[in-house]
Amino acid sequence: GAVVSQHPSWVICKSGTSVKIECRSLDFQATTMFWYRQFPKQSLMLMATSNEGSKATYEQGVEKDKFLINHASLTLSTLTVTSAHPEDSSFYICSAPINSGRGETQYFGPGTRLLVL
């Protein structure tokens, strides 16, 4: 099946620093990828849609200047958490869709656990 990878799998950083998370589709191309955030014991919340070759679209309440998204190629999207603070500590998950002709199926990366001290 389709594989989506994320790097790093976990990261610890100091408050005020920036952290970059990569999302790659390993065996298929994705013009669109999605970034989610999952707080402990909560569900996944869609943060933004990453669009290859154009600007990302953000969900309501998500700060675009804080969560910078770049979709540089058909297999890579990056999420940069700028000036991270402890409240940004979360589990960040990306996904990429494959359209089988009867709708989209999302394939999810394994997630990146971010801890901001």
Add this chain to the structure above:
Amino acid sequence: AQSVTQLDSHVSVSEGTPVLLRCNYSSSYSPSLFWYVQHPNKGLQLLLKYTSAATLVKGINGFEAEFKKSETSFHLTKPSAHMSDAAEYFCVVSVYNFNKFYFGSGTKLNVKP
């Protein structure tokens, strides 16, 4: 608007007994519905999906779900639970040609020996 309600946050069953995880959805359009499983410290794995074909959908590991439009439900079932089924399960709704996925709040399945 699309939304998903998972009616139980926790379900506990004994090994070998049936599993029922409940999901109700709301959608302005004909929905696609999915069940994903998340094991601790692992990524989300697709169990099964409904995309307007057969209403009874069979997935991996013996799971199946039935789409009932009249009840706006998509409950997940398995005849006999296995210890390895212990995980968190998410019901998801999407709309054809719309990429966005809307997640339910999740149901944590505990399987007792």
